[in-house]
Amino acid sequence: xxxxxxxxxxxxxxxxxxxxxxxxxxxxxxxxxxxxxxxxxxxxxxxxxxxxxxxxxxxxxxxxxxxxxxxxxxxxxxxxxxxxxxxxxxxxxxxxxxxxxxxxxxxxxxxxxxxxxxxxxxxxxxxxxxxxxxxxxxxxxxxxxxxxxxxxxxxxxxxxxxxxxxxxxxxxxxxxxxxxxxxxxxxxxxxxxxxxxxxxxxxxxxxxxxxxxxxxxxxxxxxxxxxxxxxxxxxxxxxxxxxxxxxxxxxxxxxxxxxxxxxxxxxxxxxxxxxxxxxxxxxxxxxxxxxxxxxxxxxxxxxxxxxxx
Ligand SMILES: [Zn+2]
Numbered sequence: 001x002x003x004x005x006x007x008x009x010x011x012x013x014x015x016x017x018x019x020x021x022x023x024x025x026x027x028x029x030x031x032x033x034x035x036x037x038x039x040x041x042x043x044x045x046x047x048x049x050x051x052x053x054x055x056x057x058x059x060x061x062x063x064x065x066x067x068x069x070x071x072x073x074x075x076x077x078x079x080x081x082x083x084x085x086x087x088x089x090x091x092x093x094x095x096x097x098x099x100x101x102x103x104x105x106x107x108x109x110x111x112x113x114x115x116x117x118x119x120x121x122x123x124x125x126x127x128x129x130x131x132x133x134x135x136x137x138x139x140x141x142x143x144x145x146x147x148x149x150x151x152x153x154x155x156x157x158x159x160x161x162x163x164x165x166x167x168x169x170x171x172x173x174x175x176x177x178x179x180x181x182x183x184x185x186x187x188x189x190x191x192x193x194x195x196x197x198x199x200x201x202x203x204x205x206x207x208x209x210x211x212x213x214x215x216x217x218x219x220x221x222x223x224x225x226x227x228x229x230x231x232x233x234x235x236x237x238x239x240x241x242x243x244x245x246x247x248x249x250x251x252x253x254x255x256x257x258x259x260x261x262x263x264x265x266x267x268x269x270x271x272x273x274x275x276x277x278x279x280x281x282x283x284x285x286x287x288x289x290x291x292x293x294x295x296x297x298x299x300x301x302x303x304x305x306x307x308x309x
Contacts, residue, residue, distance in 0.1 A: 008090065008091070008094050008159070008160045008161070009086075009087045009090045009091060009094075009159040009160070009161070009162065010024055010086070010087075010090055011023065011024050011029075011083065011086075011087060011159055012024070012147065012156045012157065012158055012159070013156070013157040013159060013165060013168060014147060014149055014154040014155070014156045014157075015154055015155045015156075015157070015168075015172065016031075016152075016154055017154075019031045019032060019033050019034065020032040020033075020034070020037075020168075020169070020172070021149065021154075022083050023149065023156075028149075029079065029083055030077070030079035030080050030082075030083055032080060032169070034169065034172040034173045034176050034178065035122065035169060035170075035172075035173035035176070035178055035180070035191065036075070036076070036080070036169075037076075037080075037084070037165060037166065037169045038118055038122060038166055038169045038170050038173065039075060039122070039180070039189055039190070039191070040075040040076050040084075041108050041109065041115065041118065041166060042115055042118055042119045042122065042189050043075055043188045043189055043202070044071075044109065044115075046102070046110075046112060046115075049070050049071075049102055049105075049109065050101060050102040050241075051240070051241055052066075052069055052070040053066065053070050053099070053100075053101055053102050053104070053105065054100070054101050054102075054241055055241075055244065056069055056070065057099045057100055057101070063089045063092060063093075063099055064085055064086070064089050066099065067085045067088055067089060068081070068085055071084055071085055071088065071109075075202065084162070087159065087162045087165070088105065088106055088109075088162060091106050091161055091162055092104060092105070092106070106161060106162050106163065107161075107163055108162060108163050108166050113133060114133055117131065117133045117134070117137075118166065118170060119189065121170055121174065122170070122173065122174075122180045122189060123180055123182070123189075124174070124179075124180075137167055140163065140164065140167055142157055142164055142167065142168065143157065143158040143160065143164075144156060144157050144158070145158070178191055179191070179192065179195075181197065181198075181200075183198075183199050183200035183202070183210050184198045184199060184210075184214065185199050185200075185210035185211070185213055185214040185217075186199075186200065186202070186204070186210050188200055188202055190202055198211070199211040199214060221271075222276055223267060223270070223271045223276065223279060226276070226279060226280060226283060227263065227264075227267050230263065230283045230287075231260060231263065233287075234256065234259060234260070234263075234287065234288060235256050235260075237287070237288045237289075237293075238252050238255055238256045238288055238293065239252050239253065239256065243293065247293070247297050251297060251300055251301070251304075252293075252297075254300070255288075255293075255296055255297070255300070259286060259288075262286075263283070263286075266279060266282050267279065270282070
């Protein structure tokens, strides 16, 4: 057997009975708790990944640099994220794909159905086992062998694709007593520390936990809710895959920042007058449209050029 063929990704995953030990060239690189890897895959935001892969490949980033921006490492330690990035880069390399969009990533990161399937399995909804996806997963032949590590025999898996890791991880997770829940705030999957946990403790962009955010949301005023809805909407109208193709992203960002600052001022002004309707109107009036973006962009470009002269 050709060595390369049985271990295309260059890693062996050892099952210690408590966790997975990732080994390369007979050295321990890092460890994963059962279920940790599949959770990180299920929790990835498909649309954001797509946006980032496209953005960074257009900027001619090296594959690994690009992946480090795209593969959501929020759920993994730095060492674990690095291993995953190496595996993906190796798989892309093996397949000889040119990285352009999310389509060039391995199946587990782009196949929404597969991810939905894994999610259901983790939630122990076994009705999905009748599906075609499950028979495809069952037909994957895993290369495994008993391997001595630190004088202890363990089951070692030679990874051909990163999907092999996902399959083994799901299997081990389902055999464990671990339970997975969906966070009532962010809808991501998490392993609860207590049975009654409703919210995850996964990191958020704001430095608050989901429990704190849920509480804050309950006590929010109508003014705050309007603001919270308008900001991401305006941002995604201004900065998305199609606008960044046409316009310089720094200028778009500046346009958003200026609007957002003004939004904060208007919020205070209307709140002081308790005029919710007026604030709503202001938001509607200042919403960007393709033609407004074009006009404002050209105006800013001209000023920029004038400054240069
Ligand atoms: Zn959450």
